[in-house]
Amino acid sequence: MTPPDTTPRPRTGLRLVLARAPFAGPTIRLPESDAEAHFLHRRKILTVNGTHTTLAFLTLALHEPPPHTGLPAGDYELLRAVSDGDGGGGDEDDDEVLRVEETHRMVWSWCVARQLLLLFEFPSEVARAALGCPPDEGDASDRSLADALLAGARIAIERLGRGGDTTKRVLGGGVVNRFETRLKPIATFLDTSCASSKWLRGPSHHARRLAKTVLRRAKLTETAVRLSVLGLVADAERFAVPADGAGAGKKL
Numbered sequence: 001m002t003p004p005d006t007t008p009r010p011r012t013g014l015r016l017v018l019a020r021a022p023f024a025g026p027t028i029r030l031p032e033s034d035a036e037a038h039f040l041h042r043r044k045i046l047t048v049n050g051t052h053t054t055l056a057f058l059t060l061a062l063h064e065p066p067p068h069t070g071l072p073a074g075d076y077e078l079l080r081a082v083s084d085g086d087g088g089g090g091d092e093d094d095d096e097v098l099r100v101e102e103t104h105r106m107v108w109s110w111c112v113a114r115q116l117l118l119l120f121e122f123p124s125e126v127a128r129a130a131l132g133c134p135p136d137e138g139d140a141s142d143r144s145l146a147d148a149l150l151a152g153a154r155i156a157i158e159r160l161g162r163g164g165d166t167t168k169r170v171l172g173g174g175v176v177n178r179f180e181t182r183l184k185p186i187a188t189f190l191d192t193s194c195a196s197s198k199w200l201r202g203p204s205h206h207a208r209r210l211a212k213t214v215l216r217r218a219k220l221t222e223t224a225v226r227l228s229v230l231g232l233v234a235d236a237e238r239f240a241v242p243a244d245g246a247g248a249g250k251k252l
Contacts, residue, residue, distance in 0.1 A: 029130065036130040039122050043130075043152065046114040051156045053182040054110045055079060056170040057236040058103060069238045071175055075168040079103045081161030107161065109228035110186065111153035112218045116211055116225075117189045118149070120199050124210060136206075142213040150218055179240040187233040190226045 031037040055078045063076045081104040083097065119127060124136060124145065131148040134141050171178050189196045200211045200222060215222060 029132070031130060033126075033129070035122070035126045039118075039126050039130045042121065043118055043149075046118055047111060047152055047156045048160070050114050050182050050186075051107060051111060051153075051160050052078075052165070052170050053178050054107055054232070055081065055103070055160060055165075056167045057179070057183060057232060057239070058106060059167050060239055061232065061235050064239075066235075066238065070242060072167060072171075072239060075166050077163055078160075078165045078167065078170065080163040081107045081157055084162065104157065104161065106228050106232065107157055108153070108218070109220060109225045110232070111157060112150070112214065112220055113186050113190060113225050113229050115149040115153060115214055116200065117186060117196075119207075119210060119214070120189065120196055124206070139209075139213070142210050143217065145210070146214040146217040149214065176240045179236060183233055183236060186229050190229055 029040060031040055059076050059079045060072050062079065063074065064072055080100050083100050127133075127149075128135060128141070128145055131145065133144045133148055136142075188194060192198075199207055201208060211222075215225070
């Protein structure tokens with residue numbers, strides 16, 4: 001019997017050695033697929049840029065209330081959604097504390113809505129892989145994914161909600177553009193007449209379960225989120241129409 005030929009053959013393929021990432025640390029993620037990379041990029045735009053935009057329009061709504069219509073007349077420091085703890089206890093300090101708390105509630109509702117939109121736009125298995133969560137095995141896996149998304153939202157609010165930035169800089173890409181691309185789409189997602197909103201209560205048991213888990217872990221109801229989002233969009237729309245009111249009330 002002839003022994004088998006075990007001589008190694010020349011390898012014609014290529015061995016690809018990936019370069020080390022230029023950064024390190026617990027916040028660095030290395031996506032393993034294009035889908036994961038796209039998810040992480042979209043998450044950043046929704047959660048970070050979106051939170052900045054929300055704060056900017058909340059600030060404009062406070063400083064330029066109705067009947068103002070058209071582009072903002074001034075430039076204002078962003079409202080704070082995180083207390084600096086420097087209040088002295090007087091009436092004005094109490095008012096500021098209440099304003100910070102109210103801003104935080106609004107921004108938190110918006111952040112949660114954006115996480116729901118993210119889950120609507122991407123398969124849950126992509127989200128789990130991108131965030132390092134265990135595969136879908138039921139309630140525990142859903143809680144892990146929800147907590148990972150909400151942790152990122154809290155970090156964004158903590159970092160961006162301390163004031164210091166200005167409406168003009170944050171909306172430097174154009175007030176109308178930012179309203180159209182970063183505010184209005186969230187309201188459209190939650191519009192009860194749209195298919196995206198029906199996803200929250202649609203025929204897919206898994207989608208409903210995951211959405212409810214996010215809301216439950218965020219300690220919010222769907223109604224509270226919808227009221228916060230639709231309320232700000234209805235008010236902020238006036239900054240995206242001509243100053244003479246032409247087109248006001250029309251769909252942008």
